[in-house]
Amino acid sequence: MPPKRIVQNETDLISRRLLLKRTGALGLLAAVEHLIPACAWTEATSHVGSQTPLSGDAIDLTISEQLFRVDDRTGTAITINGTIPGPVIRLKEGQQATLRVTNRLTEPTSIHWHGLLLPPEMDGVPGVSFGGIPPGTTFTYRFPVKQSGTYWFHSHSGGQELLGVYAPMILDPIEPEPFQYHREYVVVLSDWSFESPDILLSNLKKQGGYYNFQKRTAREFFVDIARSGLWPTLANYLSWDRMRMDPTDFADVTGYTFTYLMNGLSPTGNWTGLFRPGERVRLRIIASVNMTFYDVRIPGLKMTVVQADGQNVQPVVVDEFRIGPAETYDVIVEPVEDRAYTIFAETIDRSGYARGTLATRPGMSAEIPAHRPRPLRTMEDMGMKMEGMEMKGMDMGGMKKNAHGGGMRMPGMDPSGDMPSMKPPDDDQSTQNMEHRQHGPEMQNRPGMQHMPGLEMGDQRRSKIPGAEPVKHSPDDHGSGNQTVAEYSQNRMGEPGRGLEDSPRRVLLYTDLKSLEPYPDQREPERAIEIHLTGHMERYMWSFDGKKYWEAKEPIHFRYGERVRFTFVNDTMMEHPLHLHGMWMHLENGAGEYLPRKHTVIVKPAERVSVAITADAPGRWAFHCHLLLHMEAGMFRVVEVSENDRTISS
């Protein structure tokens, strides 16, 4: 059916504030109904209040230990204001935020405002931006709100995030948003274990596959023989054995110990958001996850992605998207039938799921989709040279075409890495592109559209994706702490990701993400820094360039004001969500002037991803893998933005 056109007129819709209040109340009703039988912990009911935001000039937050009940078990959690997730904080772009965080624990704590641009001393990373919040004290965060969108905040101290210290944050824009909706819900995905973070890490250090109960067994071996024949099966099994790798390694911590939560409720708890048929519902999906990648879908509904990491993107209609720890996506759905829809977030290894329901009345539920088989890694994930993979990148062809390539400083960069051009020679499509830009505002009002001719990939000025051609790894110098290197790394942003590659559904790709408006800094990066993601599954070591944080305490240096290309090369066999504090990463996904900006970027196995960064935030900033245990194991660096003594004299 044709998308309903919403007039951008206040009187046409009930005021959004009013709606929020109402939906908040409805959501509360719905969720309480499901919660009460399962939950004797009265505090827990208040977590549903997370849909009722805290706002204002000064907000008080208290971090304390609480009992937390999941289904029939009770454990000890650490909460913000007594709930998991903590309360939604709702601020307005342009306001001055004052957030007083009181530590009622017996250990230091901290709050990091994930994705927010703020002064470095307000960033909340103990050991990088401040000393932490000692027990019994209050730390006041003060910063101007300089952006809008969906974000979240969490503890950056040890394993506290795993114990429940995370909450959503909504920053309302000054300008009206370029899309319309009738109601909105925050959907916080998380993972909960009754084992302490230290036990999780300790188990993994002692046995890398501790939580993997989906390894290949004798039975699967015989099934594979029956399907593919003896020799191919044997060759496949033996090649993995020879490499001492496990192709079933998708999640370090699995459903064996995790209960996957949606807004703090287990699949049985079934968080429910209510709607009226025909309404346009905005879901602010936040992966406040510690160790889990989710594949999110709502069977029966198309989702229109309108924001990624809080930033407006040109709407993309998808059936499913993969969300990594710390990422956020805002999607708009339009349920027209009077029925329930399952919000289904299956883990990447298929060992479990988080689930909730969109329903027209409390108590409704819809079918839970069938369990999909767990995926397998391939030789491609190992960075092995694939059959038919042309080594075109080796002939430097990309370099020759690139007029800007020669003048660049590329310290530490593999000479074969082609430098893309952000401004390719004008082609006949550029006129069309201009038209598209002029018509931008009109299209902003039609987010539900299935077909947007103006937004086809080919119509915009495309830029070259760094690493589009395979790049050969230089000799492995990452040491014993790194198990393998990707012999060839290549950009894989056009792939949906392992486990979704054969999906009949339309899955969101990183190459689909295009900023709604071009960001002001369109400079070509003047410098490139390459960093390798390294690790060892047998010893559960995780690092950058083979060095854990304590082995490489010298910061990564960005010159203040420079435009720098930061290239991530994943030598491991796992996906890693990389998060840079304090500055945006403009994902170099080929979108030309419309590069989307993100605070967290997933890098697939054997992938090479580049982001362009405008180093406009002087200070020391954390840069790390947002898989919490990877970070704790040492996959962490400090990025320092400063003027160096050479530039200062000029």
Next chain:
Amino acid sequence: MTGPYPRDRCYASVLAIVLICLVGQGLGARGVGAQALFGPSLPVPWSEGTNNTSSTASRRFTATSAWLSSNASTGQERTLPNLSPQRGWPSPVNDQENRLYTLIDVLEYRPSTGGGQSPSDYRWDVEGWYGGDYNRVWFKSEGQRNTAFKADYDVDFQLLYGRFIQKYYDFQIGPRVETQTFRGRNVTRGLGVIGIEGLVPYNYEFESALFIDQNGAVSARLSLTKDMLLTQRLIFQARFETNAAIQRVEEFTTGSGLNNLEFGARLRYEIRREFAPYVGVSLDRSFGETATLVRREGGDPSQVRFVVGVRAWF
């Protein structure tokens, strides 16, 4: 790329800063000015010594100084971040933790077989470590009774330093004590150990060691184990072990040459990852001089034993 700074350069930088501090006390006009910019509430380590002359100091410290001097020279009233981490700040991550691991790989009872010539007995094989990712202190203990290789009781204990090398192996070095009992008489010797332990291609756990005893007698041990998953929790473990020696050490029932070969097959069920009861069978046979010595001591150089035990770790 940012590489780690050469250590000596860091030292040089610290030295330089100390010197500058001393000089700066005298002509520290800029230093004072810089401090005033920050105000008293923001402690600035090194601020006393930061001025233009410190440009040779290491990056971390010059960053601060660059900011300060840039301000001093341009007179801009920017609020500048303090780039140095302060004393007392914790590490942002705990990636240096030491852990203790103990694996009881074999702890088993071996019921008597046949007409009493091989009585029921037991065996253990325990190892573990304390340490981090690269450096560990290893401890190992093996003990058994009535083996085809050594008569009566045989107990040994090793305490080794281990260093993580070549991605998959621990290089181990340290002392070992071995005690054997023959008809109530104890003999004990001390040995030096150099070993390699780790995971070889095709996922075999590999353990090898070279022993030199107090009298210079050289022996060696090699073992390989391989796990095969029948189901996620039912696991078949194949085990191979062999011992060899250069010199004949009669006191310890060790002949020169190949001493023994042992094949084991154990089927365990992992109730938890950490705890798995098992049943199995072990074939142990000694050869040559060793077999002769075992026979002379009243042992059986060729044994087939059924075993029942538990594998556990913590």
